[in-house]
Amino acid sequence: MSVPDYMQCAEDHQTVLVVVQPVGIVPEDQFFRIYKRISSVNQVNVRDTQRALFIRYRHHYPPENNEWGDFQTHRKVVGLISVTSCSSAKEWPQTAERFHGQKELFGSTLYDSRLLVFGLQGDIAEQQRTDVAFYPSYDNCPDVEKRVEDFVESIFIVLESKRLDRATDKSGDKIPLLCVPFEKKDFVGLDTDSRHYKKRCQGRMRKHVGDLCLQAGMLQDALVHYHMAVELLRSVNDFLWLGAALEGLCSASVIFHYPGGTAGKSGARKPSISAATDTGKRHRPGALTTSGISADTSSEIGRAKNCLSQEDIIEKYKEAISYYGKYKNAGVIELEACVKAVRVLAIQKRAMEASEFLQNAVYINLGQLSEEEKIQRYSVLSELYELIGFHRKSAFFKRVAAMQCVAPTIPDPGWKACYRLLLETLPGYSLSLDPKDFSKGTHRGWAAVQMRLLHELVYASRRMGNPGLSVRHLSFLLQTMLDFLSDQEKKEVTQSLENYTSKCPGGMNIITLPDGLKLPPVPFTKLPIVKSVSLLNLPASLRPHKVKGLPGQGVTSASPFIYSPITLHSRGDDRTKKIDFQWVQGDVCEVQLMVYNPMPFELRVENMGLLMSGVEFESLPAALSLPAESGLYPVTLVGVPRTAGNITVNGYHTSVFGVSSDCLLDSLVGVKSSGCTVEVVPSLPRLQLSTSLPRSARLCGEDLSSSVCLQLFNGETQQLVITLENIGSETLNTLEMSSKTLTTKEKLFGDFLSWDLQDALSRLPLKPGQAVTVPVDIHAKLDFSGQENLLQDLNDDGISVTGLPISSPLRQVLKPRPENKQKTNTEGGTEGHSGEQKINRGKKNDTLEAVLNFRYSGGLGQVEGYYREISLGVKVDVEPSVFFTRVSTLPASSTRQCHLLLDVFNPTEHELTLTARNQQLILHSSECQRMAIQVDKFDFESLPMPSHDVLRQSSLYQQEEERQQAHGGQINSTLDLRWNIISFSCQLLSSLCSSGEASVEGVLTQLVLEHMQLAPLQWDVLVNGKACDSDVVADCKVGDAVPLEVKLTNRSKSPVGPFSLTVVPFQDYQNGVQNSELQDVVTFIGSNSFYIDSVSPAGNSTCVGALLFLYTGDFYLSIKFQDDSVGRDLPPASFCLPSVHVRAQDPA
């Protein structure tokens, strides 16, 4: 006997063995259908008795096992049911023959047999035979079960007769010696008459009868017989049979204690029938104590005596096994006994002892086992370990079994079976194949063992021809065991993964195995590892802004308080936090991930994109290559939201080593995020800005979309044409423009930027693809005043003065020379040189910066109240063009006019022409010249006064400042100072001309202004009724009375006066001598002094006198105030009366 039945259990001793076999050609599925129906009849209550017969069916049974039937009768084939197909009567004899042949095989032991014939109809089928049943087809055989029951009853009758026969055989002289096959030769020539031999025969027979009793349902009798057999056999040291008797005792006791069976669920008996058979006879072990007073006390006691206790069962099993162990040929019996004992122990929950039995079973050598038997053996060991709760051990043996399936000695390795068995080991190694179970912190487990198992799974699935599975397992290995893989292993694993994926790319689908196991997808969240996720705002020019003041906005905060110092602390809830900027539908938006590559080689990540929800989103995947063991590496993923709403970043997808994975942020550990939900506003138009000037580097500190940079001479104007093109998909409806000049240290005069938007606005709405242009004038006008240090160098001596010859010592030096800065440069020869030095030192390019803002909106976004801003930075490097180093005034001949003297310096490297009104001045590089311009005095009072609210807001000082500025502007516009740089040598070929304005605004001081101001008191002197002014010579005749009229018009706001004036005539000899002693030459008719009463504002007053010239000659009349202190509160210019030049001629 070499084939162990690992499925055996103790109660199998109670059963009779029936073999069901096909005869001839029977379709396998049909046979097993019939077999199943037959097997359902596994317990038959025999008529007229209260006993039950248990039947064990086998469709395959090795005849050599049958030979052990005397040793343990449940191993004996006592019944045969043959199943055959027979379509015609012609085949019948042949079939019948075969049936007989089969009977021969088990002939010696068979009690009875049956033949089930399917398909045969006709005469033969009509005949009534007990051993043959005819059925028209496999589907039409309603009484198979009944037939089998009848068959079983017939077996019972034989069994019962045998039992009775043997049990009552005591009287017979000779008891045959029962023996197992390998013993037969040992007993040849043995003395059969010895007492020892007889005892042995008796003992063995007793044991055999015990077996029969057990099978026949007479448990108590069996126990008694076994007890007797044990005693008999023990005395003759017949160990093998002693073992069998002990085992029989154990089996009977087990059957008594555990009527439910020990085989587990599959072999569970029907307890109802079992209970019925035991009615009144059999009690549960507990019943002994609870129902102590039973009807038949004696039988109870006897039963309790014979039956082994639960502990004894194990002891006896141990003993039996130790006896079996003495015989090499009884290995199978020993092994099966171990298995049975383990099942009993499992029920008793005595795992430790069970494991000892199993440990013993492992070492039982059954000689040469076929590979299949080995697999079966290991599987059963695994199952038994599982049964006693040793999951790890179970997994170990299962894995060994799996490996056995594909042992190199097997010609046709069963990779599928191997794979299936390997899968079953997973729980034992606490592996789940679901990557989610490994995402919580560091992996804790038997990494070495688990990795080995995964490798085996990969290999097995590959050999199975299922690359998809191998990819999944390999991905899992890489993802979960990354920390435990050495660098070399990482390389190997990824290489093989790439090999597999070239055939079958890995994906995110769930793989379902044929047995229903689902393999969840394995996203590579560690390749690369993502450390932080941050959503990026749109570039400044594309950000949407909400129009302020729209209803339904602003009151979004949950708290009713505008400000609360208590910030709601929401820890770990960062991901759901909403971000305070918006994205725009249809515009590319970005998410930045900080990733790193844990692999010791370059990691190529392909098709990396975002997983979004909430809004229709078009992801634009990127490919990246991360260097080996890189540090944190920023990766920007982009996409376009296609609809408006709230969008949430759920995760990202990658494709690494041919495996595409969707990594959800929720399942990632240690990812920092500043919120993943952002609002997407409806689409807005998009403007692209281009300018006629080349772009330049960005201005620092400002968030600008673009900027231009240009270089201008002070006062120069340049036009900048800005082209705005709608490159979006929405129509642009509104466009606004504003500018902001950034604060500079320099004082700026005039508008820096001026533009005309009318033309562009007339072209709205702007359809996608269309463009508008906006011309912008850039006007750089800074202070033209020269630096202080230049002043000291310009002595009057070295300067040629154009314009009016300086004839009057009245010239005022308005800017005081800063004496403390004076240096040692008085020598004329070194003057120019040192001046130049200073200029170079003092020359600094000033920069002007401004930002042009275009605010535009359109499309759906406009409806929602959003707009966009695009800004252009303008940066101008202002180079100095001319300097006015000193400004002064000279009174002109007319009181209404004056001369403005400008010391002009050319700091450029070029020749420069300065024009003012009708004058022109050519200045060479670093030359300084004086220019005198005759200007009418200004009536500042006529300038519009700033409005009252402005006045109220600004301080007095500011008002003054503003007024001065306005005055300066007026003066400047009158002067119309322009410069022209002729040779612009920087440009090599074309001699371009630069021209621009110059402004004196910055150099005008209060004093100069006062001098240039038209006096608020206008004095008109009329001689002979003709108005006299500086240049006008009034003619008169000697001897005639010349009427002199002095008229005062008050243009100031307050009444002035009274004044008293004195007219003093004098003669100028043009040599610096003035003769005022003219009492003999000129006489006054009347008084020579006038008295003007106070004049109310806008009023005038006139006083009239007369002169009489007695001689011919040129006379001047000087009109002076008698009392100087009168008008101290008025500017001196107010008291500047025109001098009167009268030429007296002969009356002829």
Add this chain to the structure above:
Amino acid sequence: MAVCVAVIAKENYPLYIRSVPSQSELKFHYTVHTSLDVVEEKISTAGKAMAEQRELYLGLLYPTEDYKVYGYVTNSKVKFVIVVDSSNTSLRDNEIRSMFRKLHNSFTDVMCNPFYNPGDPIQSRAFDSMVSAMMVQSS
């Protein structure tokens, strides 16, 4: 003496496992892993009886053809497993006990290290050298 020494956490994952370099490490992983079945069984049966005065030393867990596996469980359910060559018959139970006691002391030292995070693999040099000494004695 010992051919493999392992420290296993309360949750039954290895904190430390070291074997003699001459033999396959994986084999010992399997051996120690399967021995946990027995350890658990022993704890569950003994634990019920007298949880307090339970002896830490579990004795021989199971013998294999080549090795004997001994177990020890601390009160905090940390398991120590020592695998000994079966050929070394001179080894007494007492010596095994003293080995476990030494191991336990050294493990306590490791746990006392404020920089050690309970549950992390043991990477202490002192512990390492103690285990080395335990294994060197054999040959």
